[in-house]
Structures are given as structure tokens and as C-alpha cells.
Amino acid sequence: MLDHLIFGFSVALSLQNLFYCFIGVFVGTLVGVLPGISPLISISMLLPITFTLEPLSSLIMLAGIYYGAQYGGSTTSILLNLPGEASSVITCMDGYQMARQGRAGPALAIAAISSFFAGCVGTVLIGMFGPPIAELALKFHAAEYFSLMVLGLVAAAVLAQGDMVKALAMVVFGIVLGVVGTDVSSGRQRFTFGIYDLSDGIGFTIVAVGLFAVAEVVKNLENTETTEVFTAKITSLMPTLADMKASVNPTLRGTALGSFFGMLPGAGPAISAFSAYMLEKKITKDPSRFGQGAIEGVASPEAANNAHVQCSFIPTLTLGIPGSPVMALMLGALMIQGIAPGPQVMTRNPDLFWGLIASMWIGNLILVVLNLPLVGIWVKLLKVPYRWLFPCIFMFICVGNYSLNNSAIEIYLTAGFGVLGYILLKLECEPAPLILGYVLGPLMEDSLRRAMLLSRGDPTVFFTRPISLAFILVTVLLLITVIMHGLRKKREKGS
Amino acid sequence: MEKSVKNDKKYSGAAKRTIRSIGAVLGALLLIGTMVAPSYAQSYPDKPIRLVIIFPPGGGVDNVGRIIATKLSEALGQPVVPENRAGAGGNVGLEFAAKARPDGYTIVHSTESLTMSPGLYNRLNYDPVKDLQPIAQTAVSPILMVIRPDFPAKNLKELVEYAKANPGKVTYGTGGVGSAPHLGGEMLKSLAKIDIVHVPYKGVVPALVGMMGGEVDMAFLTPAAAAPQVQAGKARALAVLGNTRALLLPDVPTAKEAGIDNFVVTGWYGFLAPAGTPQDIVNRLSVEVNKITAMPEIRENIQKFGVEPVTGSVPEQFAEFIKAEIPRWSKVAKDANIPKID
Amino acid sequence: MKVELRNNKDFFTGLLFIAVGLTAMVISLSDYPLGTSLNMGPGYFPSLMGGILTAFGLYIMARGLIKGEKIAGAWGIRPLILLNLGVMAFGFLIDRFGLAPSLVVLFFISALGGKEFKFKEVLILTVLMTVASWVLFIYGLGIPLRLFVWEN
Numbered sequence: 001m002l003d004h005l006i007f008g009f010s011v012a013l014s015l016q017n018l019f020y021c022f023i024g025v026f027v028g029t030l031v032g033v034l035p036g037i038s039p040l041i042s043i044s045m046l047l048p049i050t051f052t053l054e055p056l057s058s059l060i061m062l063a064g065i066y067y068g069a070q071y072g073g074s075t076t077s078i079l080l081n082l083p084g085e086a087s088s089v090i091t092c093m094d095g096y097q098m099a100r101q102g103r104a105g106p107a108l109a110i111a112a113i114s115s116f117f118a119g120c121v122g123t124v125l126i127g128m129f130g131p132p133i134a135e136l137a138l139k140f141h142a143a144e145y146f147s148l149m150v151l152g153l154v155a156a157a158v159l160a161q162g163d164m165v166k167a168l169a170m171v172v173f174g175i176v177l178g179v180v181g182t183d184v185s186s187g188r189q190r191f192t193f194g195i196y197d198l199s200d201g202i203g204f205t206i207v208a209v210g211l212f213a214v215a216e217v218v219k220n221l222e223n224t225e226t227t228e229v230f231t232a233k234i235t236s237l238m239p240t241l242a243d244m245k246a247s248v249n250p251t252l253r254g255t256a257l258g259s260f261f262g263m264l265p266g267a268g269p270a271i272s273a274f275s276a277y278m279l280e281k282k283i284t285k286d287p288s289r290f291g292q293g294a295i296e297g298v299a300s301p302e303a304a305n306n307a308h309v310q311c312s313f314i315p316t317l318t319l320g321i322p323g324s325p326v327m328a329l330m331l332g333a334l335m336i337q338g339i340a341p342g343p344q345v346m347t348r349n350p351d352l353f354w355g356l357i358a359s360m361w362i363g364n365l366i367l368v369v370l371n372l373p374l375v376g377i378w379v380k381l382l383k384v385p386y387r388w389l390f391p392c393i394f395m396f397i398c399v400g401n402y403s404l405n406n407s408a409i410e411i412y413l414t415a416g417f418g419v420l421g422y423i424l425l426k427l428e429c430e431p432a433p434l435i436l437g438y439v440l441g442p443l444m445e446d447s448l449r450r451a452m453l454l455s456r457g458d459p460t461v462f463f464t465r466p467i468s469l470a471f472i473l474v475t476v477l478l479l480i481t482v483i484m485h486g487l488r489k490k491r492e493k494g495s
Numbered sequence: 496m497e498k499s500v501k502n503d504k505k506y507s508g509a510a511k512r513t514i515r516s517i518g519a520v521l522g523a524l525l526l527i528g529t530m531v532a533p534s535y536a537q538s539y540p541d542k543p544i545r546l547v548i549i550f551p552p553g554g555g556v557d558n559v560g561r562i563i564a565t566k567l568s569e570a571l572g573q574p575v576v577p578e579n580r581a582g583a584g585g586n587v588g589l590e591f592a593a594k595a596r597p598d599g600y601t602i603v604h605s606t607e608s609l610t611m612s613p614g615l616y617n618r619l620n621y622d623p624v625k626d627l628q629p630i631a632q633t634a635v636s637p638i639l640m641v642i643r644p645d646f647p648a649k650n651l652k653e654l655v656e657y658a659k660a661n662p663g664k665v666t667y668g669t670g671g672v673g674s675a676p677h678l679g680g681e682m683l684k685s686l687a688k689i690d691i692v693h694v695p696y697k698g699v700v701p702a703l704v705g706m707m708g709g710e711v712d713m714a715f716l717t718p719a720a721a722a723p724q725v726q727a728g729k730a731r732a733l734a735v736l737g738n739t740r741a742l743l744l745p746d747v748p749t750a751k752e753a754g755i756d757n758f759v760v761t762g763w764y765g766f767l768a769p770a771g772t773p774q775d776i777v778n779r780l781s782v783e784v785n786k787i788t789a790m791p792e793i794r795e796n797i798q799k800f801g802v803e804p805v806t807g808s809v810p811e812q813f814a815e816f817i818k819a820e821i822p823r824w825s826k827v828a829k830d831a832n833i834p835k836i837d
Numbered sequence: 838m839k840v841e842l843r844n845n846k847d848f849f850t851g852l853l854f855i856a857v858g859l860t861a862m863v864i865s866l867s868d869y870p871l872g873t874s875l876n877m878g879p880g881y882f883p884s885l886m887g888g889i890l891t892a893f894g895l896y897i898m899a900r901g902l903i904k905g906e907k908i909a910g911a912w913g914i915r916p917l918i919l920l921n922l923g924v925m926a927f928g929f930l931i932d933r934f935g936l937a938p939s940l941v942v943l944f945f946i947s948a949l950g951g952k953e954f955k956f957k958e959v960l961i962l963t964v965l966m967t968v969a970s971w972v973l974f975i976y977g978l979g980i981p982l983r984l985f986v987w988e989n
Contacts, residue, residue, distance in 0.1 A: 027978075030973075030977075030978070031978070034973075034978075037974075037978060037980065040551075040552050041552055041579075041980070042978060043552075044552030044557060044558075044561070044579075045552075045561075045577075045978075045979050047558065047561060048561050048562060048564075048565045051562075051796065138704065138707055138708035138709075139708060140708070141705075141708060141709075141710045142710065165893065165896060165897060165900075166850065166897065168893060169854050169890060169893035169894065169897065172858075172886055172889050172890045172893060173854065173857060173890060175886050176857060176858070176861045176883065176886050176887060176890055179861070179882065179883045179886070182583075182584075183869075183879040184671065184672070184695055184696070184697045185672070185695055185877070185879070186672060186834065186870075186878065186879045187615070187671065187672030187673045187695075187833070187834070187836055188834070188836060188869060188879045189583075189836055190865070190869060190879055190883060191861070191864065191883075196582050196583045196586060196587040196590065196620070197582055197587060198582075199582045199583035199584075199586075199587070200581065200582045200583075214920065214921070214924075217916070217920060218913050218916045218917045218920055218950075219913065221913055221915075221916035221920075221950060221951055221952060222910065222911060222912065222913025222916060222917075223910070223911065223913070265700070265701070265704050319707075319724075319729075320723040320724060320727070321700060321703065321704055321707070322700055325551065325552070328554075328700065329552065332558050332800065335719070335799045335800060335801075386951075387948070387951045387952065387953055387958075388958070388962055390920075390947070390951065391943070391944045391947045391948050391951075391959070391962060391966075392962075392966055394920065394923060394924065394943060394947050395940060395943060395944070395966055395970060397924070398924055398927040398928070398931075398939075398943060399936070399970060399974055399980075399982070402927075402928070402931055402982075403974070403980045403981075403982065405579065405580060405581060405582065405587075406578050406579070406580055406981065407580070407587075408928040408929065408931060408932050409928075410928075411924060411925070411927055411928025411931070412924075412925055412928050414924055414928075415921040415922075415924040415925050415928075416921075418920070418921050418924065419917065419921055422913075422917055423853070424853075426908050426909075426910075426912065427846055427849060427850045427853070427908065428846065428850075428909075429850060441886075442697075445882040446697060448877075448882070449877045449881075449882070450694060450696075450710075452874060452875055452876075452877065453692070453694060453875065453876055454666065454694065454710065454711075456875060457873070457874055457875025457876075459874075545981070576981045577981065578981045
């Protein structure tokens, strides 16, 4: 193992590979900061350029874009409540509140540091346990995915702040929105009203940007008295010792969750970030701090999405199964270089495999070195008068969402979701459960229907398969603890 | 002594390559940058050409389109800028291209969706034959039939026997309803008179994962997705649904060789322009595209995506092909009782 | 007891959920086959979810009638309309005229939604950001956007 890693470093540390690693993470950070401009688009545009590169260099560069985007994605979430990537929606919740309290610096720094830690762990995990874990992930059938989704949605609603009924309703609202598009099982268009652009569903960034960023700007402009939004004095740029201490365990837990989900093909990094956030909220002593600028609420999901991204290389590299469209592009890059991805990559091209792993570690280091000094610059951005800032936010929203599919309809939709987001905000409905329902809903329907089809309509399949049963049991356990807790509270009140 | 000389050489080679590749990156960026710079050339093309790609980034049609676009930019002296307009099984991009101004500055890289859609949709906002002018086919991609390695049947004949003995028990996964692989599965049902169950997935890769994890017994896939698993022994290829064997897997028999005649399902990629595009521009583009698909290194790159490059495809012949394919697919979809999409 | 409906927070929340839930339910029940639990049709899941959402909506609406909590603060109608109008205008113009004209319109309309509008400032900001977006999006990232579209 150690020899392999040393070998990997010796390959990755060549001047050429370092250069491409830097280019990759730099472009990635940029792409991550811009909402709507996804790593997928930029990687596909850079793909033809990599034909002239050596296989390892091109892979290092493309991988750098992918995980670099996760670092960049958190920046606009924290500063402007504008999620740059799908996975950084959660970071908005506490990160943006920290920024409003003048703590944007520590939030950005903790995001970078916890991402770095998670990236390192992810790298080691790929190296050590990649192949066996990937095999295990194949044991996840439709029944397991469905039970996992149920657990995730129940946990989300149970742990949501404030009004549980409203949160549950918002989850269902999200699921309904997720139905829009082509039905996987029948090929039928649902709720598309004859609009072609809706046939693949409503784009995730459209929903997230509309509900979070547009609604937030409108809210900031609604009262005429205050002109500035970021009025709190900026206390410090770097996290305090107390911040660091508070972030250690959440980072560890986030990394664990992100690594787990990252290995499952088909689960996007947003799921990791969501579950990490919910876990922190469940185990903290004072859940009311969450959503008000709790540093754990930044550290844990950031660690989770970065660990996820690193670990999603496992099924791609060891099985030749891309877990996401980005990974499919990476496989394309490998194939064009004449390397057959798949189970033999580790033995047939050890320089490639270990070189990439070593480069990921180096890339994460570059990212931290790149991002920490940037914190000061980013925070200065908040001193720009808000009347200049908000039109620029809208420029990024429009250009980003347009370039998703070069479709004007998606811009109109963004405006629609902006209006909806503002109404929901005024009605005090948290948007996060809706987003979760929106992400998990289609997966849930798909796996439910497939599980039933494969079991010939026998619903016991969810209880007879051990992994699925385990998820169901955890769900039940969660519900019991919540109900017991509620009963105890009631009794205390009664006596 | 000798060794050190060798090392020096190697190093300088790597350095040269580095410089070259940096140059390539910068060059490409500059190329993209020049797209807004005015140009005063007299004849076509005097401004950038928009290449609509009907599926999202990352798929075969995108990759092949981009490979050709890079070379086409060099040949025409103007950037050919790929633009993904995905959705509705490719119909978003096709409609866009069909309604674009027919001046040669909008072309589209399509797939077999063009010929399959009339049989799958009740209503299309464009006419696949009348509204689009074929330019040249670029690649064909045969569908591959793969099966779990632990499945009792070892070849296509045994599979048909097994399915006849166990009606309704064998399941097959595909990347979606109405895709070429799905029509392949339905074709098998009617040709071999067997009852097998279709399990649609959201994409080719989930279908592959489902087959490898044992969720479904077999899958109809593109060679690009299936070949690595077949080579690694994680899946067994029963047949390739083409007239010839697949380049990536030369050991796999065609369906005809494996015992079923007329079992041919082949996807394809090709360039089209809006109808009414001047004939000389169409011919010029056709000639350039064919030159590119004949270049050895381009052929090699296209093949690496598991599809087979086509050269010498002239507009008239490509148009005939499209006209012939549409009723064929419509019949398969009808025979298979695939409900039409509104 | 007279119930005040104006600005009743939960009443309108419930109304929104009922509207969405009922729409989903009615459309899926009338247009999409339900199927069976073995082979669920495209209407099964959305009609179920629409029903659940409607039920939640009814509950929240009823709760609003009892509790009568008000929506806090005034509605920012002006920024809501102008900002989203700016976005729509961008969408309308981008395919027809290109990035630069769309950005000009977006900046001016959305800036009108702000608290203070200074023509000169907005003009400078627009020019700067249009140049910046050309450098960043078109030149730097190579996104297929055109600064100006002259045809059509």
C-alpha cells in the first residue's frame, strides 16, 4: 500500500502533472463559484484538448475540475446564499447566516479545511478499500435504494426545525415537483404541458437558485429603510480555536457519510451533504442553533460532499461503472487514451491509478492553499454596496442557468421559482426539505416501481433483503425515539 | 553513461510534450475566444458555425460531435461551436435545428432518435424528413446483448430455450423506454416468440449496474458501456445486433451468426442542417465531414467510444437511409405495443 | 368568531399546498394510467403524493383558521416584480439579440427594483460586468454564448 502510494506520488509530482493538477483545480474553483456552469459542461469542453495530453495528465486535470468545483461551490453559498453547485445547497443554510453575522471568513475557512480533510480521507479510502467496496455497492438493488430514500426523507422531516408538519408537506411538495418530466418506466411525459424543455425535469439549479438566491435578494430589498445587508462587523477572517474544536467531530462524521454515499453509483453529492447536516442536527445538544449560523452546519456537509466526490471515483476506476455523468466523461477520457477502464485498471495501469490518487491528494492541498488566502478577498466582496452586488448576482444566475441547456425557457422557470421561493419565505416554509424531496423523489419512485416489478408485486421484498431491512429498522427506531421524546415532553408538561 | 543519456532524452521528450500540450490548451482557448472576433472572408463560412448536439455533454453523440467539430473548425477556418440542446429524447435539439435559419451556420449532430421519434411520439413539432437536410452520417453503433455471467444460458440459442421454458421469468434492462436497446428487446420477443420482461432504467449505466448486481438477468447496451465488463468477465455478450461484428468485441457473434435472422438494431450519428440550406454549403460540409471521418487518428478516437466511424456518406444516400428507417422503427414500436408519447 | 383571512400565514400556506396537490392529483388521475401495485403506471405515484400534499394543506389551512398567525413584514412587491421581470427579459432577449443587450436590460430593470437607482452607476456597472462576463464566460470558459446576435 505504502509502496504504491510512494510510487503514485513519484508519478504525480512531475512538473507536467503538477501543472495540469493546478490548471484543473483552478478551473474547477472558478466553475464551482459560478452557479449553473457545471463541472460537466467544462469537462466536456476540455475533453478534446486532452487528446494531445498523456493519459495521466489529462485525467489529473479533469479530476481536478470535478473536486475543485466542490470547493468553489461553497463560496457563493456562504457569501450570497447562491448555491454554485447542487451539493452546496446545504451550505447556504448556516454558511450564509454566518456571513450575515460578519463571520464569512471563518465559514469559508472551515469549509475549505473540512473539505481538505475529507478529501484526504477519501483518497486513502480509494487506495485501500476501493475494489471490495465497489463490489459491495453492486448489492444495492432497487429495494435497498427505496428503503434508504424512506429513511432519508423521514429523517429530514423529523429533524427539520420548527414546524414538522410544514416540513413534511414541503418534502412532499418537492417530490411532486420531481415528478415533472419523462416517466422512466413508461416513457410518458408527466406535467410537462407540451413543453419540450421540461421533458428531462426541472433543472436542479433552477429550483435551488430560485428558492434560495432569488428569494433572498427580494427579501433583502423588501424594506426601504436599510440599504446594506451585510452590516455586521467582520470579526475575524480565520476561525477561532473554539470554531476549530466544534468542527472536528462534524467533519469526521460528514466524511464518513460522504464516503459511504460516494461509493453508491447514482447517488449525487447533494444526498451526502443533506444527510450529514441532518445527522449533526440530530446529535447536537441545541438543534435550534442550526440555520442560525452554526459552524457544524458548514463543516459537516462540506466534508460530506467532498468525501463523496472523491469516493465516487471508486466505482468508476475499479469497476468501470460511472456513477454520474461527470464520471462517464472521465471514462470517455480514459477510453480515448486507449485505456480500458474496468476491473483491471489497477494492475494493468498502476501508474495511472496510483498517480491519480496521489494527484488528488496534491490537488486538495493546492485547493486549500489557493482558497485560504482567497477568503480575505471574498469577504471584501461583501463590502461592495448591495445595490451593485445584487444585479451582478442576477447576471450570474441568468448566464449560469441559460448555459445549462441554452434554453430561454429555463430562464423563465428560474423567475417562476424565484417568485415561489419568495412566497414560501414569507409563509415561513423552509426550502431545504423541498429540495431534498425534489432530489430523492424521482429515485424513490423509480426504485419503488422497479422493486415491485422485480418482486412480482410482493412488498415483503423490502423486509426480506437484509440491507433493506436494516434501513427500515433504523427508520422505525428514529420514529420511536422522536415519539418517545414527544411523549416525555408532554408528560413533563402535564405534571 | 548510456543510461543517463537515455534519461536526458526522455526528459526532454516529456518537456517538449508539456510545452506542446500547454500550447494546445492555450490554442484551444484562443480558438474559442476568436468566435466573436469579426472576420471579413468573402465566402462561406465567414462567422462561427453553431453545432447543436441533441444530448447532454458526455454521451457518445457529444464526444464524437466534439471530436469532429475540432477538425471541422480547422478545415473551414471558422470555429464550429458545439451547443448541447438536450431533452425529449433528442427532440428539443432536432426541433431547434429544424426551425433555425437555413444559412449553413446552424447544423445538428443527431442520433437514431430522429428516425425513432415518429414511431414513439404522437406529435412532433417538426418533420424529420421535410424539415431537415441530411449532410453525412458519422458513425454507427450496434446494440449489444449481454447477460449475467452466472446465468444458465451460455449463448443466444440457449437463452431462447430457457426463456421458452420459463415464460415471464427472464428480465432485461435497458437505458429507457423507447430507446434503441428497448426496441431491440421487443424485437427479440417477437422474432423468437418468447416472453421476457422489460425493466427500464434511467440511463445505460444504471441498466449495466442492475445487470452486474444481478437485479436483472440481461441487458441491451451500447458497446462502449458493456465492452469493459465483457472483457473483464463480469458480463457475457451473447450477440451484437449489427450486420457485422463490433470492433470493440470481435469475438462476439452477430445475431445472425448466433441463430436469429433479421435481428438488427443499430444506432447511428450524423450531421444534418435545416431544410433549405443552400445545396453547395451542404455538399461542402458533407465533403469536409467525410474527409475528417476518414482520417486515421479521428477514426481511432471515434472507435474508442465504442462506435464505428462511417465515411463516404453522401447527403442523398443518408436521406434515403433516414426515409427507410422511419417506417421500420414505427413498425417495431407498434408491434411491441409501446404507448405513444403525447 | 370572525376569522381574519388577510395575511393569515397558515391559511395561505395550506391553500398553496392544496392547489399544487390537487392539480397533481387531478391531472394524474385523469391523464395517466394508474396501473397496479405490481406494475405501477405513471399516475400511481404522483396521484398518491398529490393526495398526501392536499391532506397536509387541509390540515395546515385549518390550523391557520384556529391560530390566525399573520405574515410578518410587508411584501416586497416592487423588487419581486422588477427582479423577476429582469430575469424574464434576459431570457426573452438572449436568443434574439445576444448576451450584451440582454445584460443591459437585465441590469437596468433589476437595478430599478433596488432601493436607490442612480443611472450613471448602473451604466458603469453594466458596461463593466458585460466586459467581465465576456472575458469570463465566452473567452475564459468557452461557453457557447454570443455577445451579439445580428441575424433574425
